Amino acid sequence: MRAAVFHDKHDIRVEDVPEPAGVGAREVRVRPALCGICGTDLHEYAAGPIVIPTSPHPLSRASAPQVLGHEFSGQVLEIGADVTGVRVGDRVAVMPLIYCGHCYYCRRGLNHLCPEMACTGLSWHGGGISEQVVVPDYQIAVLPESVTDVQGALVEPAAVAAYGVDRTGFRPGDTILVTGAGPIGGLAALYAHAAGAAQVIVSEPNPRRRALLDAFGIATVLDPLAEDVPAVVRALTGGVGADVAAECSGSEAGLAAALGGLRSHGTATQVGLHVRPATIDPMALSQRDLSLVGTWCYPVYDFPRIISLIGTGRFPVERVLTEVIDVADVVPRGFDRLLDPDGDAQKLLVKVG
Structure with a gap:
């Protein structure tokens, strides 16, 4: 074969x-x-x-x-x-x-x-x-009849993205910042929207990926090479910052933007995999009472839930394809x-x- x-x-x-x-x-x-x-x-x-x-x-x-x-x-x-x-x-x-x-x-x-x-x-x-x-x-x-083979092949990365959002403690009505608009970042934005986010903000330096995310019609999409992401997030949230953030780029710049864009007592998850060490400011974690949480894969029993959500039409994972x-x-x-x-x-x- x-x-x-x-x-x-x-x-x-x-x-x-x-x-x-x-x-x-x-x-x-x-x-x-x-x-x-x-x-x-x-x-x-x-x-x-x-x-x-x-x-x-x-x-x-x-x-x-x-x-x-x-x-x-x-x-x-x-x-x-x-x-x-x-x-x-x-x-x-x-x-x-x-x-x-x-x-x-x-x-x-x-x-x-x-x-x-x-x-x-x-x-x-x-x-x-x-x-x-x-x-x-x-x-x-x-897979039920309501889920296609294309969607079925995207359940695994969708589970990664969903776990990254869930581990922030996200609740309906929250504002979420997603740094990185690769497939996991795009799926995280779609999942947060399906789960009831009041506002989804995405930061991505690649113009083609920004255009793809913008076409979803669910998020404010920022260019971190041209904009101060934490400052724009605060401006979009009445000066407060995002409730939660999912760092999906695996880059030091993405991590800094995720932490900088949080409100005090907010939580960021590290979803994207780093291939080298990254520097953070631990004093900022203390002074602003922030939480930085790692994520690894997903709960092994979560596929049926993800499949059911896709089947409702509220989580259109195929849009990242x-x-x-x-x-x-x-x-x-x-x-x-x-x-x-x-x-x-x-x-x-x-x-x-």
């Missing part, structure tokens, strides 16, 4: 690989329909291997070369003998996190913090940019394009079949 396979930095190949072996009692075979390229995938391509193991992973025993793809929808081809709740032919989204189930964190429902966590498409025997993949049954979330590309073009029209700082793409999905 065809798959996009990570071998090393700047070495992703579309090649034939063996189909996965038979399913275990609690496993499900899926034919991926569409799969997103994630920021984590981009980090691996540009500077990896980082997350992808080069020796057998302690939980999954997988190692590079790695079939990529952890944001995908698909159709169930086969189920194991003990699988319930899903049938052959069901359309599904796949929650890609794989956990041990018995450590301190797993026993407390914090499975996304499992020290041995693996991930389909990064540290598992298969991924979503392929023609077939076998996954544990607890990863499967059935730039294009669906063929797997043959995954490097030049996918990875290389998304890594271009002046590029025109916000979110790309890959079609294999």
